[in-house]
Amino acid sequence: QKEVEQDPGPLSVPEGAIVSLNCTYSNSAFQYFMWYRQYSRKGPELLMYTYSSGNKEDGRFTAQVDKSSKYISLFIRDSQPSDSATYLCATGTASKLTFGTGTRLQVTL
């Protein structure tokens, strides 16, 4: 079993839809939770970062962490074609970061 599980998709949604991306993790020692966005042929870029349970909002993006169930979510409101990318969750300790496989999202016009 992988330490971080993420559905690879692809996920296709119409413009304006609410997108929900999810990951589960197995190590209760993981303290940091991140979402990276990766456009085709580019390196990942940090999108959201939190280290506590609960919600964190940044514009159209909301990251949610539930440590009791080891569940990480990213919500995208009013999705745009420019949101089309692969989204990778990442979690870990102070010494190591572990990534999910990434979910490929396609937002269509």
Added chain:
Amino acid sequence: GAGVSQSPSNKVTEKGKDVELRCDPISGHTALYWYRQSLGQGLEFLIYFQGNSAPDKSGLPSDRFSAERTGGSVSTLTIQRTQQEDSAVYLCASSLVGGGAGDTQYFGPGTRLTVL
């Protein structure tokens, strides 16, 4: 300012040949990471350099893989006697102080390696 740069962007090699991949981190960043990204496998940690400390090599898949970081800046990942299963995108990242998940990692665009 300049981000993390990697070269070459693409590398095609024949099975059994050695390859060197280069990473130039963001100036002033003390930590440098190498990852491998294969289709459907996500980012696989390979090695981590932090300042002058001994590198964390726990992710290197075999002794054919090695990396060095000269002068605390540029890093080279070397794969000896390449195999077809080494085909992947190799990503480099740097961060200001290191510490794994506790410090934001900035990624380069990657080197796409194809072993024929």
